[in-house]
Amino acid sequence: MKLVDLMPVVDTGKCKGCKTCVRVCPVLAVKIEGKVAVVDLDRCRGCADCEQRCPEYAIAMVRRPEPVSVGVNVDELDYQRIRELCLKARFHPEQTVCYCTGTRADEVAGAILLGAKTPEDVSFMTGLRTGCKVECIEPVLRLLEAAGIHPEPVPDGWQWYGRTVTAWEIPEHVKQKYASRGFYFDEDIEILDRVVSAPLQGKE
Ligand code: SF4
Ligand code: SF4
Numbered sequence: 001m002k003l004v005d006l007m008p009v010v011d012t013g014k015c016k017g018c019k020t021c022v023r024v025c026p027v028l029a030v031k032i033e034g035k036v037a038v039v040d041l042d043r044c045r046g047c048a049d050c051e052q053r054c055p056e057y058a059i060a061m062v063r064r065p066e067p068v069s070v071g072v073n074v075d076e077l078d079y080q081r082i083r084e085l086c087l088k089a090r091f092h093p094e095q096t097v098c099y100c101t102g103t104r105a106d107e108v109a110g111a112i113l114l115g116a117k118t119p120e121d122v123s124f125m126t127g128l129r130t131g132c133k134v135e136c137i138e139p140v141l142r143l144l145e146a147a148g149i150h151p152e153p154v155p156d157g158w159q160w161y162g163r164t165v166t167a168w169e170i171p172e173h174v175k176q177k178y179a180s181r182g183f184y185f186d187e188d189i190e191i192l193d194r195v196v197s198a199p200l201q202g203k204e
Helices: 020-024 049-053 080-087 105-113 119-126 137-146 170-182 183-195
Strands: 002-010 032-034 036-039 059-068 096-098
Touching: 002 036, 020 049, 036 170, 049 059, 059 119, 080 105, 080 137, 096 105, 096 137, 096 170, 105 119, 119 137, 170 183
Parallel strands: none
Antiparallel strands: 002 059, 032 036
8 A cells, every 4th residue: 555645736827738647647746738747646646756757847746634545455456366367467466566665566467457447547556666667667567568568658658658568578599699698597487486385364
């Protein structure tokens, strides 16, 4: 669970309507209305990315009058389905996939089972990707892929949608090419598979 206790306030006198905040928001909470930025505070997850990127210094983060708790309670869901999705994406369900917010793979899988179709949906439901916004895009994309979902990047968005190759996807000819240089891809995969399928700490 993430506690959202900050919110952005736009100084309409300084805002030039440049859309930078629209493009960087991980939950698509900002739009331009009447040539100034307007934030949907029900969607905002308080990451301060808009404040940090605004070239006009037109946004200030202030305390929310009433903080909001955000998260998916996996105990209310079918944990076997969550586990299967995590294993398919090659994550241990209890593995932390967003270090900024401490969000685990099982919570992302839970969000997907509840209908999340994009990284923005996952961020909105869990609070994940409201820190650095870089590292956790990959696990989210892997878990969405495992559920058969292949989201397109937001048009004009500046969020990173890269997905790097995992140990399991390295082609055989690449493994062989580097075999003599001290790389042990197959052994790495064996260890990683053991980690992914290890018993659950909290439930077994
Ligand atoms: S980034 Fe700043 S100047 Fe640009 S639209 Fe947003 S609030 Fe306005
Ligand atoms: S989620 Fe972050 S980038 Fe989006 S409006 Fe809220 S503070 Fe700004």
